[in-house]
Amino acid sequence: YIEAGKDSLMHGRFRLSYFNIPVLVQLRILGRTWLQAGVQYSGVVSVKDMDAFLTDAEGLFNTGSMAGVAGLWIDVTKHVNVGARYVMSWTNLNQGSIAEHWNQRNIQLHLGFTL
Numbered sequence: 215y216i217e218a219g220k221d222s223l224m225h226g227r228f229r230l231s232y233f234n235i236p237v238l239v240q241l242r243i244l245g246r247t248w249l250q251a252g253v254q255y256s257g258v259v260s261v262k263d264m265d266a267f268l269t270d271a272e273g274l275f276n277t278g279s280m281a282g283v284a285g286l287w288i289d290v291t292k293h294v295n296v297g298a299r300y301v302m303s304w305t306n307l308n309q310g311s312i313a314e315h316w317n318q319r320n321i322q323l324h325l326g327f328t329l
Contacts, residue, residue, distance in 0.1 A: 229262040230275065234322075236283055236299075246289035254281045254301055256318070279305035279318060295326045 238252035257278045285299030303318035 228275075231259040231261075232256045233259055234301075238283060238285075240287060248287040248289075250283065250285045250287055250297070250299065252283050254283045255279075256281060256301075256303070276305060279303045281305070281318065285322070289328075293328050295324075295328065297324050297326070298322065299324075 234254055234256050236252060236254040238250045240248040240250050243249045255278060258275060261275055281301045281303040283299050283301050285297055287295060287297040289295050299322040301318070301320050301322060306316060
């Protein structure tokens with residue numbers, strides 16, 4: 215996997231692009247505020263090795279993962295909403311021969327318009 219002259223994956227930088235499919239339930243907790251919870255499937259669209267560190271960067275990462283999701287949705291007006299979600303992966307993203315467990319954690323922010 216590692217290019218000649220490179221010594222460690224510890225300092226490698228990678229940019230992964232994902233598509234996400236959340237399946238959520240919503241529970242109204244206050245007037246215009248909703249609590250969201252559920253699961254999310256994330257599929258890898260592309261992997262970019264920022265330091266040209268590996269010969270096959272895409273082979274190092276699993277192509278899909280499942281995660282738990284929790285967040286808030288707020289109806290600002292009748293047609294505008296905002297929200298935030300915390301996503302924590304349950305799947306080991308490491309597909310390589312390295313004996314480490316990699317998982318994904320991120321925060322998603324949104325601004326939405328209801329028709």
